[in-house]
Amino acid sequence: MTKASQLPRLVLYHAEASPPSCAVRMLGHILDLDFHYKQPKLLLLEHKTPQFKKINPMGTIPVLQDGDFIVSESHAIMQYLCGLGGERGARLYPREERARAILHQCMYFDAAVMFNTVKSVALPTLLHGMKGATEKHLQSIEECYSVTEAYLRQPYMVGDHLTLADLSLSTTVAATNIIHELNSNRFPRTADWMNRMSQEDFYKKITKPGMDLLKKMLYKRWERNVF
Template identity: 40%
Template sequence: MAPILYKIDASPPANAVRILSDIIGLELEVRDVNFGVLEHKSPEHLKLNPMGTVPTLVDGDFTISESHATMKYLLSIYGGDKSESLYPSDVRTRALVDQCMFFNVGIFFIRLKVIVLPALFGDLDGPTEKHKADIDEAYGIVEAYLAKNKYVAADHLTIADLSVGATAISMHPLHKLDPVKFPLTAAWIAKLKEHPAVQKYLVPGAKILGDIVNAAWDKNKKK
């Protein structure tokens, strides 16, 4: 039976998991979670994932949430010969992949989340100057990683690119990346966008997120 992925199309971390699944040829049964009625905070969903977030994955009798942990799990079980390049076993390369994944969890994605959730579920009517400065700082960190390797953690694509890339591509419609200030990041994003799985999930997902959040900002401005 295919693992079940609870997701929304607009979710960058859910799209990172879906891109990975495509790359390793793993079929997922996807189920939408209705954020409009707070289904992600329902007792049923909280039982699967106490954080009340997507993505959440159910693989038989095993449940895992948090996209970065989920991607490592899927690679270990289903990655086959793709595992070594996507999450290299060389200790230092793997440490650099982890570094980028933790940067995404703790810094980059959070800087997206703080301009999205308060717009959808509160009164935020656009990113403040502080939000924008924080996002630019995070773009600068990605730029510094890319000054060392062709991709964020190595000279080839790893799962770190899927996670950090999902945030970067989804952030762009909310606070544009300046290609003059961050040329390496702009070129890396353009390269990622050529990938068929990125085109299939992330490019449309980022557009949906951008449209929803921009509409929420406009609506909140009129309050």
Template identity: 50%
Template sequence: MANKASSLVLYMNEASPPSNAVIMLGSKLGLQFDYKKPSLLTLEHKSPEFKKINPMGTIPVLVDGDFVVSESHAIMKYLLGKYGGDHQEKLYPSDVRTRALIDQSLFYDAGVLFVRLKAFALPTLLRGLDGISDTQKADIDEAFSVVEAYLQKNKYIAADHLTLADISLASTVAPIHAVYKIDEKRFPRCKEWLELLNKEEIFKEINEPGAALFANIMNMFWEKNKK
């Protein structure tokens, strides 16, 4: 059984893909978070006060008693290690090769895939971008091609069952798909994988609404920026 979490504070936003990855894992583990929601549009997360909590000035941030950790992938591995209980072996197996494939996907999400999302999201919110450019679309397709390749051996990203790799990558793929649809002919496994995940409660209740909210915000700003 997982250890009981006394007081977990999570700085987050419902439209933030990395926040939703942590929230999905928390739900899977039966954890309760005390949510704090800094205003991203007013750059509250870049304020000196917030940077005392997280010098990177990003969300999500987890506070567990006197311990603070930021960056969604680090948070998820921490939560699973401390509170994962019976879920730990399935979501982050001890088999060295499987774990390496999961880590590969976590690092890919952080270093490539989410960067492609930020490349259009931040300029939309902060610099008047009025839509995804052809270059940005090509970069996204290139990123999707890697996810497609990961899915050639299993119906999930790194194993024959759900792992942290799926929670991580789907939290980024879903909001991109909500504004720039996955090409089913080029990336059929990506589409099937996302549909498979969306049948699970944590994706249906957390990831899908988060992706829809992200899309609504993007579309609202694109309309506004065109004017």
């Protein structure tokens, strides 16, 4: 047996407190995928080193390595993994054109808008000592909650069952909730959806502890910055 054949097939570079990493890991749990985990030390900027950028030129996590194939960006990773997941993968990433278009709409909103609201607070806090979210940050989060509420016309983002859109957006909503709590009176469908997601075993196992850690990290910095 060659040395190369002994390497783990699916290597996932991730961080426990990263919402996109949690989304990928939840999918792996659902599909019974066997990940070999590697955790770059983000606060030491290991993901920005020349060595890591040979793996992912963007210098971000998560990153999936499947043999000699590497893909970054959580949504692209999840779409790829669904192709490995048989019927379960096909249900999570539906093939019907309109369903897939709605799914992509939700995931592009997550990647381009909602997760950026989290990064705009979390990264300056953890890396540069920002003292807390500004009023502009809170307004942006409220706008994101409004979009999420509008998208939830059915029990889940794309219909009556779980898809990749729910896995991705639920982790981001959980992170925004740390910064600015979701008002269940203003956004009842989102609150109900998040409550149902939080009862899932994969959420309890992965996203709950991940977001607890993110909350601890942010609050520790905010407390330090206050005094």
